[in-house]
Amino acid sequence: MKMHWIIAAALGTAVSLPALAQDKVKLVDVVELSGAGATAGTNWKNGIDLAVADINAKGGILGKQIEIVHYDTQTNPGNTRAAVQRAIDEGTYAVLGPVFSGPIGASMQIAQRAEIAQLVGGEAAGLTKQGNQYLFRTSLSQTAAMPKIAKYLKDTVKAGSVAVVWVNNDFGKGGRDAIIPELEKAGIKLAVDVATEQGQADFAADAIKVKNSNADAVFVYLNEEESARFLRAAKQQGITKPMVGETTLLGAKVIELAGDAANGVKGHVGLSIDAPIPAFQEFGKKFQAKYNYVSDHNGMKGYMAVYMVKWATEKQKKFDKKGVADTLRGATIKTSEEPGILIETTIEKNGDLDRESFLAEVKDGKQVITATLPKINP
Amino acid sequence: MAEFLAYLIAGIATGAIYALAAIGFTLVWQTSQTINFAQGEFVMLPAVLVLLAIKLFGAPIWLGALIGIAAFILIFGVGFKLTVVDPMIRHGVLPLAIATMALSIIMKEGAKDGFSAEAQKFPSFVPTETISVFGAAISLQHVAIIAVAFGVIGLLQWFVGGTRLGRQMQATAQNPTVARILGIPVERMVLLTFVINAALAVVASVLISPIYLAKFSNGEVIGLFAFIAAIVGGFNQVRGALVGGLIVGIVDSMAAAYISTSYRLAVPLVLLVIVILVKPEGLMGRKEERRV
Structure with missing residues (x-):
């Protein structure tokens, strides 16, 4: 009799696990949490976590909760490549990060080959001149x-x-x-x-x-x-x-x-919580309340990156990895459509951004x- | 002239820090015939511990400094000798050298995970103003670094050469067997050497962290340049470490000024290669013969 209960419990667990997985969408953040980029990366990560908490509290994306995973690249291009590959192998819906331009340049081809959108914090002009249709900035380019x-x-x-x-x-x-x-x-x-x-x-x-x-x-x-x-x-x-x-x-x-x-x-x-934009200031207060320090522009970039993914998914009304990039290219995201974007943002065809500064x-x-x-x- | 003087003072200040760390290399070498590859982290960690004490106990700066410094000297002076050097030295110098490499990683990662991966502001004990000397703007912080570092090194030289305890330490370094026959408490002298090394690291850390900021990775650069300084000056001489530190600091500053900022890191390495080829015992070092 006892054996029957064990089998039933095991079967129940096996059946419920995929169901739980289906209720979530996984996002992997590949970011500089140590090394020279630790300051930028930590802000970026915290901005992402804040956005994920906000979105999940409001029901997630199309009813699915976001599962966020962070991998530390140690500001090392080799580690970044490995982390992006791991993120894709683990089925990430989109790749978030990194922030430093060098590691972005070293790893962006991996997400491109997998046809998965990669939202990055880098500003180096050359990043968006290589014809990569899956790379998107979260900041203005140089x-x-x-x-x-x-x-x-x-x-x-x-x-x-x-x-x-x-x-x-x-x-x-x-x-x-x-x-x-x-x-x-x-x-x-x-x-x-x-x-x-x-x-x-x-x-x-x-x-x-x-x-x-x-x-x-x-x-x-x-x-x-x-x-x-x-x-x-x-x-x-x-x-x-x-x-x-x-x-x-x-x-x-x-x-x-x-x-x-x-x-x-x-x-x-490009971004500042001190800018005369109420949404920026509201973000700044929330960030300060959660992390007990003032966010820099990287915190805002991380926050916006998650909302860019959310907006694109809701726009296409389904979870389609390739579709995220297709939807983002050439789009203008207005705050009236997605308040989490904080400021009206136009995404150029090459992944550059245009917005007020x-x-x-x-x-x-x-x-x-x-x-x-x-x-x-x- | 004013420009050259400014570069020179900046170089001497940086060199003084390298010298303090390099003396640590020579002290450990003299007592245990090994290289402490965690020496750079020894300079990084006291500042982190001071900030940690301030953060954990809400202590004022002076109290945080006392707690952090005392904890460092206890753990990495006495503790290092008792838990790393003593068990390892019995198996030869190579296991000890490897153990210090491991210690270096543990200290770095521990500071990163236990404190912060980001740089942190460290209070300066001198004003950040400048004074004008022959038309050159000289930073008071640099003047303080030079004064304190030279003062500490002078004190160390006096202690080693002018006191009974110092001469016992020297005798222990030169020949522990004979020192023991003469009634010198060799173990205590060795322990004292490690405590002095930790204290020198504390001084270097407190002097340099207001400029470099307190960060877990600071030891990498300081350790490398102090190592170069110790070899250039002579690994078995305290005064060699002083000279080596100053030479490396000045060469680094002048290289950035008159050669190229891009290649400044390479210039001390070139100097190292030249010294190894021309005078392998170092500029002030003495030749040592060993039977292998």
Whole structure:
């Protein structure tokens, strides 16, 4: 008799397991949770977790709860490739991440071959120039951001010469290669071109070099932790010229790490919880309440990535992996259709984004938005 | 001139940190004839422990610093000697060297998982202002690093050469068997050496973390450059580690300034190769003969 119960229980479990699996949709996040990209990756992961919790609390996607799995790439391209392959083998519905451009470049062909959408946080211009129909950004590309920065340096900062400090990885090299032609077009002279290493700790020599270039302004294009270290080194060397950069120079983590040295930093930001957009601020409050720190742009990018997948799935009214990419390409997601997208976002055919962006400045340890820039193609 | 001076001071400050870590290499080498491959992590961890103490106990900075530093010296000075060196050294120097490699990974991953994978701000004990010297802006933090590091190294030299305890330590390092015959408590001297190594790592950590930020991976670079410094200066001489550290720091700074920022990491390695080929015992080292 007892044996019958055991068999019945085993059969019951066997029958219910697939049923449980069918009630869920699996998303795998391949992200930098350690190594040089840990700050960016942790924010991205937390943004994803917040979105998943929100969506699941409201019934999931087409009635299915999201099952999220995070794999740490250690900011290593080889590990990233392995993690993306594992995600696909495990049946992920879409690949989320990574954030750093180098690991994205090394792994994006795997998702492309599997015809699965990959939503990434990278900004390097080259990523979307390779004809990959399954790669989608969650941030503006350098191609979109650099003309705005060059214009800002010329018209607002009124710089005649600029020192360019960049990190020698795909992200930094892409930014450096994108800004220099824009500076030339704007008639701004390149005072000094300073390459630094990813994960570099000592920026004293670089700061001295920048100081001695007598540039009117400094364009800093480093990852978050290195940005903070450079700003501290620049302060130590008494550099008083305007420091201008992109989102990675004005992020919350940079401000926290650089302390006083971040004050006065200016630049262009694609996403910021301080922007005068209620949905951004609401996101910022939710993030702060859950994680007890201020989200940077990567947290917002991770959050939006999940909502891009949700929107595409609900648009096609079914779970079709390939269909997610087909639906996203060329689409405009309005906040009236999907509030989780936070800001109206147009996805170009090549995976680039177009949306409003902002000019910001760090004042008294806080990022202050000074202007809103329109979409490139409104 | 002002530009050169600024690079020089920055290089000396960085070199002073490498020297502190490199002296740790020489101390461990002299007492156990092995290389502590976790030396970089020894410099990384005290700052992490200080921040952890502040976070866990809600302690003010000074108390957090006391708790963190005391915990580090206890665990990685006394504990390292008792639980890693003593059991391993009986089996020869190679198992011990491998054990320190494992320790390095454990310390790094432990700091990452137990504290944070992200860099954290570490308080500076000196103002972040600059002073002008011959037209060059010199950071007070760099001045403090140089002053404290040289002060500590000077103190160590005085202790080793000018006190009875220090001379007993030296005798133990030179020939433990004879030292034991002379009545020197060899085991206690060896333990003292490891405590001094831990204390030097603490000083380096507290000095450099406000600039580098506290992060689990900081030990990789510091360990590599301190290792190069110890070989360049001479692995068996404390003053060699000092000279090696300063040379590597200055070469790194000047390479970034006058050669290429992209190739700055390669220049100290080139220096290392040249020293190994020309003077394998190091610039200040003494030749050692061993029967194999």
